[in-house]
Amino acid sequence: MPPAHPFDFAAAGDGDDDHLHEECGVFGVVGVTDAANFVALGLHALQHRGQEAGGIVTYDPEQGFNSARRFGYVRDNFTSPSVMETLPGSLGIGHVRYSTAGSKGPTQIRDVQPFFGEFSMGGAAIAHNGNITNAEALRRELIERGSIFQSSSDSECIIHLMARSLQRDIPARMEDALRRVEGAFSVVAMTRTKLIGVRDPLGVRPLVLGRVGEGWCIASETCALDIIGAEFVREIEPGEMVVVTPERGVESVRPFRPQRPRFCIFEHVYFSRPDSLIGGRSVYETRRQIGVELAREAPVDADLVCPVPDSGTPAAIGFSQESGIPYAMGIVRNQYMGRTFIEPTEQIRNMGVRLKLNVNRALIAGKRVILVDDSVVRGTTSRKIKEMILDAGAAEVHFRIASPPTAWPCFYGVDTPQREKLLAATMSEDEMRDHLEVDSLKFISLDGLYRAVGEAKGRDPNQPQYCDACFSGEYPVEPSDMIRKGFQLKAAE
Template identity: 85%
Template sequence: MSKHMPPAHPFDFDALSPFDDGDKLKEECGVFGVLGVADAANFVALGLHALQHRGQEAGGIVCHHPEFGFNSAHRFGYVRDNFTNATLMQTLPGPLAIGHVRYSTAGAKGAVIRDVQPFFGEFSMGGAAIAHNGNITNAIALRRELIERGSIFQSSSDSECIIHLMARSLQKGIPERMEDALRRVEGAFSIVAMTRTKLIGVRDPLGVRPLCLGKIGDGWVLSSETCALDIIGADYVREIEPGEMVVIDEKRGVQSHFPFRRVPSRFCIFEHVYFSRPDSIIGGRSVYETRRQIGVELAREAPVDADLVCPVPDSGTPAAIGYSQESGIPYAMGIIRNQYMGRTFIEPTEQIRNMGVRLKLNVNRALIRGKRVILVDDSVVRGTTSRKIKQMILDAGAAEVHFRIASPPTAWPCFYGVDTPQREKLLAATMNEEEMREHLAVDSLKFISLDGLYRAAGEAEGRNNKCPQYCDACFSGEYPVAPSDMIEKGFQLKAAE
């Protein structure tokens, strides 16, 4: 059963997702905001639907209407199951709204409605709501300090620290209080916030998590990804830059400034590998094209004689296409994903529980039988799903199974908004490549090199080891911001070389 939701009865098929066993990294959340359109909450619901891949646990919307004030709705589950309800959406009127989809990293796991964002606070100069994508790495220290000074927390989320820091600020306006609060914060944050009249967007100085600006008619949009602009018919304007704050209102439009000390950016390279949707544009680059190019680099670095190149759907598909194009080995859909699983409820049996991956993935037996197969996947975390998929391929009669992985070995946990297992549970933290190959029991296993990944992302010379262009801590162990909370708990950083 999924550790993120309480046991359900009758039985919930979603609990048997092959990606719910800690073998896929999970992004924390997606954020979206709209200003200057009628019934903004409906646009936010559509945007959150497009960002559902960034968080499936829960979602929330806060809106403001000049006559009715602030209103909000927070729900567990998918956007489509909650925010398509006409009765609910009628309670969220107004031309300004923000929203959030969540997959918990910091804070309590499971069904705790008070942890669902956006968070709202009432200040002397009016109300404000905030939706945060990322992770605050000094949240424990901040929370301890705030509680000692009298703050009363309503959630276990690190993001609530920002509201309390704003409340204690001596600045006059809400945007200024937010600046003041965020100067105390360490880690990663891309934030969409709102007051009664303003939509606010801000990224941390390193720009670890994405945030972009769009235009819809006379209105404005902030979104984690460009794919969510597309769904509402908004035009992409530009990315919010690392360390930038934009304050938008209907009279003055977009006001931009940089309240933090400028530092070299360190955008999360795993957004290119897995987190972002392939139809998004990140850093001026097509995510799909970057992933296809990863496959090209993999084929150059790790060729192998085989009959078919098959993706592990769906995240391995662009890289598999690139590998096939560069190697000349035919691309084929050797594994078919059941797109219609949804939430199906049946009585639990041990036989059903043991089906695991087969409930959502099935091998194209007629294609695979007797073939030497290259399986292309985005990553290996614990290796549990990879072992199951390998066995399915062998059971279908494959002659050989070769894994090609579209990222370097994941050997270190992420503390910037990604749910990563403890380091000792990461396969690459305890095994070298040959040991992993033996553990997975495949004919060959190769990961793209860190330099190859950088080349695929547009860095022709590869990684600048003195000043890396991306955050790649999950691969390199080099953290651009010290994870203060985890160090306090005993986490050991990588020894200096």
């Protein structure tokens, strides 16, 4: 979303926004007539991954590199001819951003990606999805060696590391730079002639390759390919770099030491759009199956299954189908939430959730209601929704959560509160139920979640197939910067 605005309920009610947020999405295209328009459409499809700001860089042989960076939504900034005409060329990349709650201050325009660097062999721009866990150590080292940073973003470290590389071409310099980086990164980059995509060795964040006419595109999710009519070719594999040109097509290299992949399991639960594919599997179908598993693990006698829109909907459908309890839209989302000209007094701020969601009283009154949501983070939204349901005359309220308890912060590209602010970090399931004052509260187990994403035997504790650190506290890449600040890892059992 844009920076806080005095008349912006989304900002004013920010305490009500109790979901985890993916920090960004990336998109790139080469070999098309008007790259900027393709990129803008791709970013629009990825808007759920970041609403605070966006940027596009293109290259045109006559005008060189051109860029535009703006706060706010893609639709508000990258549809105007006055902006798009400044971005000519057949090659371009873009980025949508959601900054972390722990950032040092409000986002500045200099923090908005893509970032650009001019090297001896030409310019390059990069857009990064993920989080570099040793960024502070790298930044300190680079500054001591003379680098001058323009932003507070960890992603800028990559440009400076590339500048110090002795390799003779930009893809090789990028390989050099990324070998120094720890954490999660899916990167889309461009030179004057090449589109580049790179995924970290664990493949924590998604990245896919598509074909659009005679050109190629790279995106965070397959839904961004659909919007431009591109054909999904394949996922870029963990630890893979692809260099794409219209003349030579896709060239693949593997610059990193092979490791067992650990894709973010929360992409299945919440971050990715339900119409995307992950690992050849429909995200929607996975979420529906999560609801099936949840109904098997935590049945309850009730009258209605209602999703907390919109992220709880597929799981609620699966829960209803498995349990035989009717599905109903007991809560309706206001699709036009946004800026208002009404002065947000304290009373209006306290309405928070009611400005975004409304209870369908005719359905709810007198009913025992199962509410299905994707997660419980701090619990603030869950309590307010429960109060709305009871105010509408519900006889009972039962929460069923389509993910295990979120007890640990994410350091790989997700905006997560500090651990002490996570409800599951300080309370048991029964204590959370009492805190929320609901008739029952059950989370899907980690084994159940693994079964829903296709691991029939559940989670193998010795070789987990996904990054599930936010649930298990087991971090596949040590968050070295945070440890230096005093963060304590989970004690060995």
